[in-house]
Every structure is written in C-alpha cells, then in structure tokens.
Amino acid sequence: MIDRRRFIGASVLAGSSALAAPPDPPAKILAPPKDVTRILASYIVGGQLADIPAPVRKEASRTLLNWVGCVLGGSQNEAVGIAISALSPFFGPAQASLLGRKERTDVLNAALINGISSHVLDFDDTHLRTVLHPAGPVLSAILALAEYQPVSGGDFLNAMVLGVETECRIGNAVYPAHYDVGWHITGTAGVFGAAAACGKLLGLSEQQMVWALSLAAAQPVGLREMFGTMTKSFHPGRAAHNGLTAAFLAAKNFTSSDHAIEAKSGWANVLSTQRDYAEITEKLGRTYEISLNSYKPFPCGIVMHPTIDGCIQLRRQYQLTPDQIDRVELRVHPLVLELTGKKTPQTGLEGKFSVYHAAAIAIVEDAAGEQQFSDMAVRNPVVTALRDRVSTVVDPAIKEDQVRIAITLKDGRRLEKFIEHAVGSVDAPMSDQDLEAKFAAQAEGVLPATQARRAMDLCWNLETLPDAAALAEAASA
Amino acid sequence: MIDRRRFIGASVLAGSSALAAPPDPPAKILAPPKDVTRILASYIVGGQLADIPAPVRKEASRTLLNWVGCVLGGSQNEAVGIAISALSPFFGPAQASLLGRKERTDVLNAALINGISSHVLDFDDTHLRTVLHPAGPVLSAILALAEYQPVSGGDFLNAMVLGVETECRIGNAVYPAHYDVGWHITGTAGVFGAAAACGKLLGLSEQQMVWALSLAAAQPVGLREMFGTMTKSFHPGRAAHNGLTAAFLAAKNFTSSDHAIEAKSGWANVLSTQRDYAEITEKLGRTYEISLNSYKPFPCGIVMHPTIDGCIQLRRQYQLTPDQIDRVELRVHPLVLELTGKKTPQTGLEGKFSVYHAAAIAIVEDAAGEQQFSDMAVRNPVVTALRDRVSTVVDPAIKEDQVRIAITLKDGRRLEKFIEHAVGSVDAPMSDQDLEAKFAAQAEGVLPATQARRAMDLCWNLETLPDAAALAEAASA
Numbered sequence: 001m002i003d004r005r006r007f008i009g010a011s012v013l014a015g016s017s018a019l020a021a022p023p024d025p026p027a028k029i030l031a032p033p034k035d036v037t038r039i040l041a042s043y044i045v046g047g048q049l050a051d052i053p054a055p056v057r058k059e060a061s062r063t064l065l066n067w068v069g070c071v072l073g074g075s076q077n078e079a080v081g082i083a084i085s086a087l088s089p090f091f092g093p094a095q096a097s098l099l100g101r102k103e104r105t106d107v108l109n110a111a112l113i114n115g116i117s118s119h120v121l122d123f124d125d126t127h128l129r130t131v132l133h134p135a136g137p138v139l140s141a142i143l144a145l146a147e148y149q150p151v152s153g154g155d156f157l158n159a160m161v162l163g164v165e166t167e168c169r170i171g172n173a174v175y176p177a178h179y180d181v182g183w184h185i186t187g188t189a190g191v192f193g194a195a196a197a198c199g200k201l202l203g204l205s206e207q208q209m210v211w212a213l214s215l216a217a218a219q220p221v222g223l224r225e226m227f228g229t230m231t232k233s234f235h236p237g238r239a240a241h242n243g244l245t246a247a248f249l250a251a252k253n254f255t256s257s258d259h260a261i262e263a264k265s266g267w268a269n270v271l272s273t274q275r276d277y278a279e280i281t282e283k284l285g286r287t288y289e290i291s292l293n294s295y296k297p298f299p300c301g302i303v304m305h306p307t308i309d310g311c312i313q314l315r316r317q318y319q320l321t322p323d324q325i326d327r328v329e330l331r332v333h334p335l336v337l338e339l340t341g342k343k344t345p346q347t348g349l350e351g352k353f354s355v356y357h358a359a360a361i362a363i364v365e366d367a368a369g370e371q372q373f374s375d376m377a378v379r380n381p382v383v384t385a386l387r388d389r390v391s392t393v394v395d396p397a398i399k400e401d402q403v404r405i406a407i408t409l410k411d412g413r414r415l416e417k418f419i420e421h422a423v424g425s426v427d428a429p430m431s432d433q434d435l436e437a438k439f440a441a442q443a444e445g446v447l448p449a450t451q452a453r454r455a456m457d458l459c460w461n462l463e464t465l466p467d468a469a470a471l472a473e474a475a476s477a
Numbered sequence: 478m479i480d481r482r483r484f485i486g487a488s489v490l491a492g493s494s495a496l497a498a499p500p501d502p503p504a505k506i507l508a509p510p511k512d513v514t515r516i517l518a519s520y521i522v523g524g525q526l527a528d529i530p531a532p533v534r535k536e537a538s539r540t541l542l543n544w545v546g547c548v549l550g551g552s553q554n555e556a557v558g559i560a561i562s563a564l565s566p567f568f569g570p571a572q573a574s575l576l577g578r579k580e581r582t583d584v585l586n587a588a589l590i591n592g593i594s595s596h597v598l599d600f601d602d603t604h605l606r607t608v609l610h611p612a613g614p615v616l617s618a619i620l621a622l623a624e625y626q627p628v629s630g631g632d633f634l635n636a637m638v639l640g641v642e643t644e645c646r647i648g649n650a651v652y653p654a655h656y657d658v659g660w661h662i663t664g665t666a667g668v669f670g671a672a673a674a675c676g677k678l679l680g681l682s683e684q685q686m687v688w689a690l691s692l693a694a695a696q697p698v699g700l701r702e703m704f705g706t707m708t709k710s711f712h713p714g715r716a717a718h719n720g721l722t723a724a725f726l727a728a729k730n731f732t733s734s735d736h737a738i739e740a741k742s743g744w745a746n747v748l749s750t751q752r753d754y755a756e757i758t759e760k761l762g763r764t765y766e767i768s769l770n771s772y773k774p775f776p777c778g779i780v781m782h783p784t785i786d787g788c789i790q791l792r793r794q795y796q797l798t799p800d801q802i803d804r805v806e807l808r809v810h811p812l813v814l815e816l817t818g819k820k821t822p823q824t825g826l827e828g829k830f831s832v833y834h835a836a837a838i839a840i841v842e843d844a845a846g847e848q849q850f851s852d853m854a855v856r857n858p859v860v861t862a863l864r865d866r867v868s869t870v871v872d873p874a875i876k877e878d879q880v881r882i883a884i885t886l887k888d889g890r891r892l893e894k895f896i897e898h899a900v901g902s903v904d905a906p907m908s909d910q911d912l913e914a915k916f917a918a919q920a921e922g923v924l925p926a927t928q929a930r931r932a933m934d935l936c937w938n939l940e941t942l943p944d945a946a947a948l949a950e951a952a953s954a
Binding site for chain 1: 556559560562563564566567568569570572583584585586625658659660661664688691692694695696697698699700701702703706707708711712715722725726728729730731732733734736737740741742743744746747
C-alpha cells in the first residue's frame with residue numbers, strides 16, 4: 001500500500017496545525033466506534049464561525065473564489081448542456097441560479113447542475129491527502145440553498161468550513177483503501193459534506209444531523225471507472241443533490257440509522273477495507289482540513305501537474321521544438337498511470353486522463369489550458385507524433401507532486417528536470433493573484449468583466465455579506 | 478458461506494425453466510468479462526414482448542397487482558407524508574400521480590415517492606434467490622414515465638420484465654457476497670432495473686443503454702444498517718429516481734463507461750467480494766427471473782414468515798392463549814437473526830425486524846397484518862410478556878423458508894411444528910385470489926372499492942391496454 005498521505009509534506013501539516021490549533025492541546029478524545037456519527041454530528045451542530053481562526057476563513061474564501069470560477073468555466077460545457085436538456089422537463093420552481101447561465105431551477109436541481117459545471121473541466125480544488133474535490137458537493141448545495149432561504153455570509157462560510165471538514169475527515173478515515181477499491185471519493189464522501197453543510201444551514205438538531213449523515217451514507221455516488229466520461233462530473237453534482245435531499249428529509253424527522261458511519265453494516269465498513277475512526281472524531285475544532293485545500297493551475301487530473309510543470313519549464317529553458325526531440329521519459333508516482341495512463345486518447349476529455357498527451361502538448365504549445373485539452377488538440381498530428389515518443393516508468397520513490405523528466409534530443413543531448421513540488425501543490429500554492437487570474441480567464445465570454453470582478457469581490461468579502469445569495473446573482477448570466 | 482440459493486428449491490427452478498425455455502437449448506454463450514455490460518444492454522434493447530412466454534407475462538401481472546396494492550397500502554404512511562412535506566417545495570410540474578393520494582408531481586419525484594410507498598410496509602414482492610424486492614425500483618419508475626409519454630400496456634409489460642430481469646441477474650451475479658457486505662440489494666441492484674426499463678421505454682440505442690447502466694452503476698442506494706428506519710423504504714424510491722435519471726441522461730448522450738459492471742473499478746468489483754458474470758450473460762431470453770418472484774402474506778421481513786405461519790397454525794390447532802405458554806423456542810435459518818433479531822423493539826417499524834415480536838403477536842392475536850406491527854401492538858404488555866419468553870437457536874440445517882417451533886406449556890406439554898415452506902414462498906405461492914384479497918385490504922380506506930376493483934382489473938389486463946397510464950389514474954385518490 002502506497003502512503004499517499006506523505007504527499008502533503010511535513011511542513012504543510014505543521015503549518016496548517018499552527019494556523020488552527022490553540023496553544024494548549026486538550027486531552028485526547030476517546031472515540032468508541034459506536035459514537036462516531038453522533039460525535040461528528042454534535043460537532044457540526046455546535047460549530048460557530050467565531051471558533052474558526054482567521055487564516056482558515058481566508059482559505060475558505062480562496063476555495064470559494066476558485067470554485068465559482070470553475071463553475072463559470074464549466075458552465076458552457078457540452079455535459080452541462082446535455083444534463084439541463086435531459087432533466088429540465090422535470091425541474092421545479094425557479095428558486096436558484098445555474099451559475100454562468102440564464103436558467104434558474106429548483107434548489108435540488110441547481111445543486112446538481114452547478115456541481116457538474118464545477119467539476120467538468122477537472123479544474124476545481126483538491127484536498128491532496130484524499131484526492132477529494134471538497135468544494136463541489138458542499139458549495140453546489142449550500143449556494144443553491146442560500147437562494148431559497150436567507151443565509152448570511154458568515155453562516156454560509158461557517159457551514160462551508162464544517163461541510164468540508166466533514167467530507168474530508170470521513171475521507172481521511174478510509175483513504176487510500178476506499179479509493180483503491182474503486183470509489184470516486186468526491187462523490188462518496190462528498191455527499192456527507194453536502195448533508196452536513198445544508199443541515200447546518202437548516203438548523204438541524206443533533207439527532208436530525210445524525211439522520212442527515214445516515215441518509216447521506218445511503219447515497220454514495222461514483223466509481224473511478226467513469227473517469228474520462230461525462231459521468232465523472234455528475235458525481236459531485238449528484239453528491240450535492242443527495243446531501244441536500246438528506247438534510248431536507250432529516251429536517252422533517254425522516255428517520256435513519258444512529259450509527260451510519262461506524263456500524264457493522266455502515267458506510268465505513270461497507271465501502272472500505274480499512275478505516276481509522278480517530279480521523280473523524282479527534283481534534284475536532286482544533287484542525288481544519290480546508291487549510292490543506294489546493295487549487296489547480298491546469299484543468300486536468302492533479303497527478304499530471306508535475307509533468308506539465310516540468311515539461312513547460314524544460315521547453316522554455318531550452319526553447320525546445322517537437323522536431324528536436326527523440327524521446328521523453330517520465331519517472332512517475334504509481335497513481336499517475338493508474339489515473340491518467342491513457343496512451344492514445346481520442347477526445348479532449350480523454351486527453352485529461354493521459355499523461356502522455358499532457359507531456360506532449362505542454363512541450364508543443366507551452367501551455368496546458370482548456371484549449372490544450374480540446375478534441376482538436378488531442379488529434380493534432382504534431383502532438384500525437386510526440387505523444388507516441390513519451391514513455392513512463394513507475395517509481396515508488398517519486399511522490400505524487402513530483403516527477404523526474406528526461407528528454408533525449410535527436411542530437412544526442414539529454415535534458416533532465418526534477419520537479420520537487422508541482423506548481424499549485426500545497427508546497428507551491430497559487431497566490432491570490434493567481435487565483436484571480438484563473439477566475440478571470442474562466443469567466444471570460446461567460447460574464448462581463450465588471451460582473452466577474454464583482455463576483456470575485458463578493459467571494460473575498462463573503463463573511464461580511466448580509467445575504468450570501470448575492471454571490472449567486474453576481475455569478476449568473 | 479451459506480448457500481441461500483437453495484431456498485428456491487429444485488422443483489421451482491425446474492418449473493420456471495419449463496415455463497420459459499424453448500425445447501432445444503442453444504450453445505452456451507461465452508461471455509468474456511469485458512463485454513458483460515454490452516451483452517446485457519444489447520439484450521434489453523432487442524427484447525420483444527412476443528418473446529416472453531405467456532406464464533411469464535402472467536407472473537408479471539401478478540407482480541404488478543401486488544405492487545400497486547402495496548403502494549396503496551403504504552401511501553398514507555408517516556414516512557411518505559414526511560418525504561412529500563420535505564421535498565414538495567422542489568417538485569416539478571404535475572406530470573405523474575402519487576398512487577393512493579391526490580398530489581401529482583414531476584416524473585422523477587413521483588418515482589421516488591411511489592417507491593417509498595411501495596416498500597414502507599415491507600409488504601412488497603421478493604425475489605427469494607437474492608432477497609431483492611424487484612417491483613419497487615422498476616415499476617415506480619416506469620409507471621411515472623408512462624404518465625409523461627404514451628406507453629402501451631404491452632410495451633409497459635415488456636419493459637417491466639426486462640427491468641426485473643436486469644436487476645435480478647445483476648443481483649444473482651453478486652449474491653450473497655454483496656448482501657453480506659452490508660448493501661441493501663434492492664437499492665444497489667434495483668437502480669439497474671429502473672434504468673433498463675426506463676431506457677427501454679425511451680427507445681435507447683445499445684450504446685445509450687450501456688451508458689444508462691453505467692450511470693446507474695454510479696448511483697447505488699442503501700445499506701442494511703438503515704433497516705428498521707424510514708430510510709429502508711427510501712432505498713427503492715431513490716433507486717427508481719436514480720435509474721430514471723440515468724435513462725433520461727443517456728437518452729441525450731450523456732456519456733459514461735462502456736464497462737461499468739465488469740471493469741476493474743466497475744460495480745461488481747467495487748460493491749462485491751465475489752461475482753459470477755455468467756449469471757448476467759447466459760441464457761438471456763431463455764429464463765425469466767420474474768417467474769421466481771414471490772408475494773408476502775405478512776407485511777414484514779420475509780425471513781420471519783415461516784415463524785408467523787407456524788405460530789398461527791399452532792395457535793389455531795391447540796386454541797392457545799398466551800397465559801398457557803411457558804416458553805417458545807424457534808430453530809431458525811441464520812439470516813433470521815441477522816435481519817430480524819431485535820429482542821426488544823420499541824416501535825411498530827422495529828417490530829417488523831423482530832422475530833420475537835412476530836412469534837408473540839401471531840400467538841396473541843392470531844394474525845400478523847399491519848395492525849400487528851403498530852406501535853401499540855409492540856408495546857402491548859400481553860405481547861411483550863410473551864415476547865420475552867421467545868428464544869431462538871440458529872440451525873444451518875433449517876432453510877430460509879423453514880422453521881422448527883417448540884412451544885412448552887405451563888402444564889408441561891410440548892407442542893411442535895415444522896414449517897417446510899412458509900405460506901407465500903415460491904413452493905406455497907399466494908393464489909390470484911389471495912393477491913386480490915391482499916390488494917383489497919390495502920386499498921381499503923384509500924380508494925373506493927369500485928375504483929380498487931377497476932385498478933385490479935387493469936393490472937390483470939395491462940397487456941391489452943392502449944395506454945398504461947390508465948392504471949396510474951385508477952390508483953390515484
């Protein structure tokens with residue numbers, strides 16, 4: 001079993017702990033497995049915005065801004081259009097916005113569609129310890145909910161942090177075993193985050209929150225088998241829809257199990273071969289998983305980012321052109337081939353799951369944006385010719401945010417590059433300015449520049465807004 | 478591992494095979510695991526009503542009648558009222574009926590609510606080989622769909638048989654390992670049945686059907702941990718909702734995996750520790766799982782039925798009263814305690830998962846209908862006093878439709894009863910008249926008797942109806 005947790009790096013863990021923990025750690029909480037769900041529910045119900053340290057709240061606003069940008073960037077995607085076309089005959093009242101679009105629909109379907117938009121470009125945030133994309137399930141659900149009932153910016157931020165905490169802690173408890181089995185953790189653990197955040201905004205009692213988590217446990221979404229198809233982006237959307245449904249039902253006392261996470265036939269036992277409940281129950285309120293969130297500079301699977309980063313650096317350093325190159329050799333972390341090992345992608349979407357295409361296009365075009373993952377880019381003969389000369393070697397000594405690249409030129413020269421921390425990883429994070437530039441690029445052609453600017457400002461200032469729904473309005477076409 | 482498949486009994490298997498198979502068996506179909514999903518999709522897309530033998534179609538109409546009755550019986554349940562109250566603010570246009578009620582809603586939510594109604598009393602049909610309740614996911618989805626687009630009775634029946642075939646074959650492929658892990662197979666395999674049947678009515682191509690099955694695979698519903706709570710009945714409802722959603726998306730070419738069932742990260746590998754793909758791909762069109770469907774005489778977990786049957790027989794034979802009885806000893810199949818082992822149920826719903834309550838109430842009240850699983854019945858001191866004198870011994874030699882009951886009287890006499898096949902099992906099936914009586918009892922107080930009679934007639938004559946939606950109208954209040 002590979003220890004993917006080391007990806008975070010000791011320095012980051014120390015850093016985030018410094019952000020969040022008070023100076024005197026309290027006594028260790030003993031968590032008998034039988035109370036896992038209730039302990040978590042109790043924390044969610046009791047959690048206050050004032051308890052959340054300022055740097056954590058700041059990271060939440062970065063997560064929010066990155067997510068809104070990704071929804072806008074994905075909002076015009078074919079998958080989103082198809083989902084709306086297929087399901088709109090069944091939409092309820094126009095209660096909530098589809099960001100980046102003119103349509104409005106009921107809260108549940110808005111959560112579904114915005115969740116699809118947010119993930120369809122594979123450009124959204126990543127909790128690197130679990131490869132979970134935390135914002136999609138949580139924010140898709142609570143932003144739609146905030147358009148249906150009044151929610152202050154502070155309450156929104158609090159619910160968001162608690163929702164992300166819930167899904168990531170549950171993810172931590174079962175990662176990597178759960179992911180290795182084949183589950184898409186963003187949909188399977190994400191549904192808990194949506195239920196928790198929505199339940200918080202609905203003012204659930206502890207018992208109702210226990211039931212909401214249980215109703216979430218009954219509705220996991222997504223297998224890794226669907227990667228490379230439109231269904232991957234359906235997963236966070238449906239997780240948002242399911243979690244919101246769970247919270248609505250629990251709010252009316254639709255009963256469910258009291259031990260849905262930890263019971264013998266509960267979520268953690270059924271959906272994972274290993275589990276560590278202390279990841280869920282210990283240090284609640286002392287550490288914040290959202291502090292570990294990261295944002296992608298490239299719209300594709302995060303395990304390819306070191307390769308793209310390194311190939312672009314080599315191209316620029318040596319002013320490389322494809323015809324100079326004899327072959328490209330990549331030494332990569334095992335997960336790279338498992339997730340992005342498509343040798344001959346046929347579509348732009350498949351290209352996002354091909355480290356071979358990523359390396360080739362980065363060298364050919366000096367970029368790896370949405371255009372570089374179009375159908376045309378994937379079929380470009382210059383790119384495919386170079387792609388066929390890219391080879392990979394799995395090396396367990398290489399970490400997930402690393403790569404060792406060797407380019408052999410036709411003149412016999414050998415160029416090497418070791419990427420220690422890919423751009424966008426927690427150790428080399430995107431700055432606020434980087435995030436704004438990413439947002440602006442995604443909003444281009446979707447919203448007028450002044451409106452995009454206003455949406456960004458609302459993200460940064462969410463905590464002071466009297467009504468969080470203003471953000472949804474600003475991000476709608 | 479217990480071989481639960483023997484529950485069906487050799488005679489029944491022979492019988493159903495005789496019903497369905499042509500005289501000359503064709504050569505065995507070789508099914509490489511890589512084509513499982515496509516082979517199944519191809520069969521569903523090509524399946525014609527004319528291919529289905531008359532006795533199979535008859536069994537389908539029995540399944541339909543039993544299911545409509547169960548929806549009516551469950552339609553006034555508290556769980557259904559809560560679900561409607563919680564979700565109706567988000568309902569879409571009034572396209573489809575909530576059976577037994579006056580409300581109408583969009584097709585997807587009608588499927589959800591009717592699915593909850595159909596299972597909330599634990600009185601619906603059972604495919605004994607997998608303990609799957611086939612009608613709920615399939616019929617909830619296609620009856621709602623038939624109100625949205627014109628569907629002839631013949632097409633409805635065909636889609637129903639194919640949907641049940643799909644979910645039960647997938648269930649067969651992973652049972653009992655999948656169920657033993659903790660999944661509620663009615664929601665996890667049922668979602669495929671709903672997708673297949675709806676996809677059939679939507680006229681999906683083979684590729685679209687492959688995607689519909691894959692979108693279903695991404696949305697399994699339900700853990701056994703939720704048994705004894707309202708969420709158990711949510712499972713078939715949500716499976717109907719999810720399968721219908723899958724079919725609608727696939728119909729618009731929302732892409733998904735081509736190998737969702739059999740791939741390394743596919744449904745059968747991720748959700749089960751064992752699998753036999755031949756159960757899915759062999760003898761398609763030659764055998765029909767719906768021929769093995771069974772209908773409950775008592776509204777509770779089927780594994781308690783032999784006990785109820787035997788206790789009622791002993792009570793009648795010896796005119797027993799509770800005060801005569803010193804103790805009741807049950808020798809039961811292992812699954813009985815696993816599923817219905819609650820010693821001290823506190824609510825009527827919990828009583829449905831207590832073989833101790835079932836034995837006691839059957840002796841005290843000479844019946845085991847919905848009234849015998851009310852909160853009042855479970856708390857009746859006469860019942861609880863006798864319940865505390867019921868003990869169980871697990872005996873692997875006892876089959877699932879059997880029980881060995883020994884009642885010791887205070888005067889020292891010992892009365893024994895061995896139930897070889899419980900009433901309602903495939904070996905002792907309910908007659909058409911039994912099913913009508915069950916339907917009428919469930920419809921009482923929900924529909925006028927003449928309307929209930931009309932709904933039953935439509936079930937029996939579905940195949941000849943020009944428009945299957947007439948049944949939904951007849952079964953609405």
